[in-house]
Amino acid sequence: MKATIALLPGDGIGPEVCAEARKLLVAVATRFGHQFEISEGLIGGCAIDACGDPLPAETLARCREADGVLLGAVGGPRWSDPNAKVRPEQGLLRLRAALGVYANLRPVVPHPEVARQSPIKSKLLRNVDVLFVRELTGGSYFGAKRREGDAAIDECRYTVGEIERVTRQAARLARQRRGKLTHVDKANVLETSRLWRATVSRILRDEFPEVTLEHVLVDAMAMYLLTRPASFDVILTENLFGDILTDESAVLAGSMGLLPSASLGEDGRGLYEPIHGSAPDIAGRGIANPYATLLSVAMLLRHSLKLEAEARAIERAVRQALDDGVWTADLRRRGAVCTRDAGDAVLARLTATAEAAAA
Numbered sequence: 001m002k003a004t005i006a007l008l009p010g011d012g013i014g015p016e017v018c019a020e021a022r023k024l025l026v027a028v029a030t031r032f033g034h035q036f037e038i039s040e041g042l043i044g045g046c047a048i049d050a051c052g053d054p055l056p057a058e059t060l061a062r063c064r065e066a067d068g069v070l071l072g073a074v075g076g077p078r079w080s081d082p083n084a085k086v087r088p089e090q091g092l093l094r095l096r097a098a099l100g101v102y103a104n105l106r107p108v109v110p111h112p113e114v115a116r117q118s119p120i121k122s123k124l125l126r127n128v129d130v131l132f133v134r135e136l137t138g139g140s141y142f143g144a145k146r147r148e149g150d151a152a153i154d155e156c157r158y159t160v161g162e163i164e165r166v167t168r169q170a171a172r173l174a175r176q177r178r179g180k181l182t183h184v185d186k187a188n189v190l191e192t193s194r195l196w197r198a199t200v201s202r203i204l205r206d207e208f209p210e211v212t213l214e215h216v217l218v219d220a221m222a223m224y225l226l227t228r229p230a231s232f233d234v235i236l237t238e239n240l241f242g243d244i245l246t247d248e249s250a251v252l253a254g255s256m257g258l259l260p261s262a263s264l265g266e267d268g269r270g271l272y273e274p275i276h277g278s279a280p281d282i283a284g285r286g287i288a289n290p291y292a293t294l295l296s297v298a299m300l301l302r303h304s305l306k307l308e309a310e311a312r313a314i315e316r317a318v319r320q321a322l323d324d325g326v327w328t329a330d331l332r333r334r335g336a337v338c339t340r341d342a343g344d345a346v347l348a349r350l351t352a353t354a355e356a357a358a359a
């Protein structure tokens with residue numbers, strides 16, 4: 001097939017992990033007989049430096065034209081003055097809103113060997129296979145923000161329609177998986193949570209009777225994620241709670257460097273990013289873990305290009321590289337490989353698996 005992919009490396013380790021993603025896309029195209037046109041754009045701090053805007057019009061235009069968008073990371077200490085009017089993160093938030101990608105999928109499936117690096121007991125991590133569906137374009141991230149005298153206000157606002165569409169997405173995914181949906185809120189305190197709870201309950205009752213629904217308060221969920229993670233299947237929650245809980249769940253996987261994400265809207269196009277951020281402390285040293293980004297490429301191929309076999313081949317190759325101990329510095333102190341070698345290890349295994357599949 002022919003497809004256009006917008007590649008936005010961004011800041012910090014973004015360019016390093018995206019270089020491996022580009023290699024992988026080229027390899028998949030060659031191996032599986034596709035034509036991927038990769039068009040690069042600026043976003044975040046580097047875009048502020050280049051033209052004063054964290055999401056230049058040209059970048060947005062490239063993203064709108066593309067079949068899928070792969071993003072590295074945005075932000076860093078250079079642009080984090082709290083009084084700054086323009087911030088790298090605004091570029092990412094504007095891009096998510098402009099593309100209408102309201103459903104953010106963040107799978108957490110600990111690799112058995114790597115999970116030993118987790119501070120969580122191995123026996124609790126057995127059979128953990130969680131898919132977060134985080135609402136991504138509403139709530140306090142996008143509500144009105146203002147100062148009034150010595151007060152600061154972030155409005156948290158949700159409409160029924162915004163809750164319905166992401167609920168349907170989460171319930172459809174639960175139906176394809178183990179049929180369980182856990183909705184996380186703070187309905188004992190927040191009005192928005194009460195609207196969420198009523199809406200999620202109605203959609204599940206009327207449209208997905210075969211999916212089991214439970215509601216859990218976010219404070220309790222913060223604890224259950226670490227005490228009984230294997231009891232969850234799909235976890236649906238609003239924007240800010242989802243941001244916090246998905247970082248927490250990175251502990252289950254052993255490293256932030258392993259978790260990909262897909263942000264989807266209505267038309268199949270999507271935005272794909274590792275969840276780890278720009279990691280300024282290790283940027284430029286070639287030691288970042290590229291696997292989260294390579295797994296995000298797999299999600300792009302699956303959800304936006306409908307290339308399921310290719311997506312699986314990448315996931316298998318990453319799993320095998322991890323099986324074989326090809327681990328970056330976030331996972332081991334001694335014998336760690338650099339970003340490029342980890343990317344090459346995946347390519348080598350992708351080659352092998354594609355040939356095996358074709359044989």
Ligand code: IPM
Pocket residue numbers: 074075089092243275277
């Ligand atoms: C994430 C990040 C972003 C968010 C930041 C960079 C704005 O933490 O994707 O989880 O809060 O959504």
Ligand code: MG
Pocket residue numbers: 243244247
């Ligand atoms: Mg986050």
